[in-house]
Amino acid sequence: MSLLPHxxxxxxxxxxxxxxxxxxVQQALDGExxxxxxxxxxxxxxxxxxxxxxxxxxxxxxxxxxxxxxVPAGFADRVLAALQSERPAPRRSFARYTAWAALAxxxxxxxxxxxxxxRPTEVPTPPKPNDLVKAEPETAPAPRERPVRVGDAxxxxxxxxxxxxxxxxxxVAVAPKLFDALAGPIAWPAAKLMGADVLEPARQAxxxxxxxxxxxxxxxxxxxxxxxxRFLRDLGAVKPNS
Amino acid sequence: MSVDAALVxxxxxxxxxxARALVERFQSDVLAVCRRLLNNQHDAxxxxxxxxxxxxxxxxxxxxxRPLKPWVIGIAVNRCRTALGKRAKRPxxxxxxxxxxxxxxxxxxxxxxxxxxxxxxALRPEYREVFVLFHEQNLPYEExxxxxxxxxxxxxxxxxxxRLEVLDRLRARGVVPAEPQPEPR
Numbered sequence: 001m002s003l004l005p006h007x008x009x010x011x012x013x014x015x016x017x018x019x020x021x022x023x024x025v026q027q028a029l030d031g032e033x034x035x036x037x038x039x040x041x042x043x044x045x046x047x048x049x050x051x052x053x054x055x056x057x058x059x060x061x062x063x064x065x066x067x068x069x070x071v072p073a074g075f076a077d078r079v080l081a082a083l084q085s086e087r088p089a090p091r092r093s094f095a096r097y098t099a100w101a102a103l104a105x106x107x108x109x110x111x112x113x114x115x116x117x118x119r120p121t122e123v124p125t126p127p128k129p130n131d132l133v134k135a136e137p138e139t140a141p142a143p144r145e146r147p148v149r150v151g152d153a154x155x156x157x158x159x160x161x162x163x164x165x166x167x168x169x170x171x172v173a174v175a176p177k178l179f180d181a182l183a184g185p186i187a188w189p190a191a192k193l194m195g196a197d198v199l200e201p202a203r204q205a206x207x208x209x210x211x212x213x214x215x216x217x218x219x220x221x222x223x224x225x226x227x228x229x230r231f232l233r234d235l236g237a238v239k240p241n242s
Numbered sequence: 243m244s245v246d247a248a249l250v251x252x253x254x255x256x257x258x259x260x261a262r263a264l265v266e267r268f269q270s271d272v273l274a275v276c277r278r279l280l281n282n283q284h285d286a287x288x289x290x291x292x293x294x295x296x297x298x299x300x301x302x303x304x305x306x307x308r309p310l311k312p313w314v315i316g317i318a319v320n321r322c323r324t325a326l327g328k329r330a331k332r333p334x335x336x337x338x339x340x341x342x343x344x345x346x347x348x349x350x351x352x353x354x355x356x357x358x359x360x361x362x363x364a365l366r367p368e369y370r371e372v373f374v375l376f377h378e379q380n381l382p383y384e385e386x387x388x389x390x391x392x393x394x395x396x397x398x399x400x401x402x403x404x405r406l407e408v409l410d411r412l413r414a415r416g417v418v419p420a421e422p423q424p425e426p427r
Contacts, residue, residue, distance in 0.1 A: 029377075053413075069271070075290070079295075
C-alpha cells in the first residue's frame with residue numbers, strides 16, 4: 001500500500017520541507033538549469049523524488065519544439081470572406097437605428113397630440129400628506145377645449161345676423177328703442193297698473209347684452225315690436241307724451 | 243514603428259492585402275490555442291474565425307506600444323471561454339463525435355504526450371489557459387498576463403499550481419518511470 005498522499009489532493013499545502021525542492025521544480029519548468037545533486041531533501045523524500053521523475057517526463061515532452069499547428073486549407077480566405085460579409089453590417093445598423101429613431105419620433109409626436117393637447121381622464125385620488133407638502137403654487141390652468149355654450153352660439157348667430165343684409169340690422173335696432181319707448185314717459189293706462197319702472201329691468205337687460213347677443217334676439221324683439229305696435233294700435237288714442 | 247504596428251496601420255487604412263497578412267501571421271497560433279483549449283477541431287476553427295473578426299473590429303483600440311500577439315491570443319482565449327460556456331449549456335455529444343481519429347503512431351512518446359495532454363485537460367480552465375500559453379505557446383509571463391487579463395503574480399501562481407497538479411496526475415497515471423532500485427549485493 002502506497003504511503004504517498006493522494007495525487008489529486010492539492011488542497012493541502014506540501015510540507016514545508018518540500019518547499020525548496022518544489023521551488024527548484026518551478027525553476028526547471030521555467031527553463032533554468034538546476035543542479036539536482038545539491039538537493040538533499042529530494043534524496044530523502046519519496047514524494048519529491050517521484051515529482052522529479054515526473055518533471056523529467058514533462059521536460060522531455062516539452063523539449064521537443066512544438067510543430068507548427070497545421071492550418072486548414074482556405075482558412076484565411078474564409079476569415080476574409082466572413083469579414084467582407086460583415087462590412088455591410090454598419091449600414092444595416094444605421095438603417096436599423098434610423099428606423100428606431102423615426103419610430104421614436106413618431107411616438108413622441110403621437111404622444112404630444114394624444115396627451116399634450118388635452119388632459120387625460122384622471123381618476124381623482126385623495127392627496128397624500130407628502131403631496132400636500134410638496135404641492136407647488138397653482139399656475140395658470142392649461143387651455144381646455146371649451147364646451148359648446150348657448151351664449152356663444154347665440155353671439156355667433158347674432159354676428160351672422162349683423163353680417164346679414166341691412167333690413168335685418170335695422171329691425172334689430174328697433175329693440176332698444178322699443179324698450180326705451182315702453183320704459184320712457186309713456187302715458188298709457190297700463191302704466192298705472194304696472195308701475196312706471198315695470199319695464200326698466202327688461203330694458204336694462206337688453207341694453208347690457210353684448211351687441212351680438214342683443215342682435216340675436218332680433219326675431220323675438222321683432223315679434224315684440226309687432227305685438228306692442230298692434231297693442232298700441234288697438235288702444236287707439238293713446239300716444240306718447242299725450 | 244514595429245512590424246506589427248505597421249501591419250495594423252495598413253489594415254486600418256483599408257489596404258486589401260494587409261488583412262490577409264495579419265490573418266496569416268497569427269492564424270497558426272490562434273488555431274493552436276483554440277484547439278488546445280477546446281479539444282474540438284470544428285469548435286476551434288469557429289472560435290479562431292470569431293477571434294479574427296473581433297481582432298479587426300477592435301483593431302483601432304489596440305495600443306500600438308504593446309505587442310500584438312498577446313492581444314490577439316487574449317481575444318482567442320476569451321472566444322474559447324465563451325465557446326466552453328456555450329458547450330456547457332448544450333447536451334454533450336459522444337466523445338467519438340468530437341475529434342477526428344488520432345492517426346499518430348502509438349509509440350511511447352505519443353502515449354506520454356497523450357497522458358500529458360489528458361493531465362492538462364483535467365486542469366481547471368484558468369490553470370489550463372496559462373499552462374497551454376506558457377508550455378505549448380511559449381509565451382512569457384508578461385504576455386500571458388496580457389492575454390488573460392491578470393497580473394503577472396497571479397499568472398505565476400496559477401502556473402505553479404497547474405504544474406504541480408500535472409506532475410501529480412502523471413504520477414497517478416503511472417507515466418512516471420519506476421524509481422531505480424539499488425543493485426542487490
